[in-house]
Amino acid sequence: GVEEALLNGVIHGSPVIDMKIQIMDGSYHEVDSNELAFKMAAIFAVKDAMQKAGPILLEPIMLVECSTPDEFQGDILGDINRRRGKIMNVDSKSLTSIVKAEVPLAEMFGYVNTIRSLSRGRAAYSMEPSHFEQVPSSVLAQVTQQKKG
Structure with missing residues (x-):
């Protein structure tokens, strides 16, 4: 039991x-x-x-690395922020920006289409598991409501 x-x-x-x-x-x-x-x-x-x-719900956090031409850096950073991401580092090298961020996995579905659209197909990204974090209360309320149907 x-x-x-x-x-x-x-x-x-x-x-x-x-x-x-x-x-x-x-x-x-x-x-x-x-x-x-x-x-x-x-x-x-x-x-x-x-x-x-007092249980908590954890969600997987991904380490995301985006390589984008500098001209699209602002759009990429804005989109990562909209996805509840935390920008860890931005490095610029010869007209290319490398953005490193931690983003909840739940927010990354469909990202390949978004990054292509934002960069006119010129940006690329990779992601790997990083750690788990507590789901914020505002998101938890949405998840719980969706589960109830």
């Missing part, structure tokens, strides 16, 4: 990580105790504990 409860978190239904659970005590009754009763008790106890613990 404990493992089943951790498959679906209380915020978004996503798997739960970095949680330690200790079962301190229990009792058994010959008539009323069975596998299903213990499983359900564990699920309810874990869900209740998660609610009380």
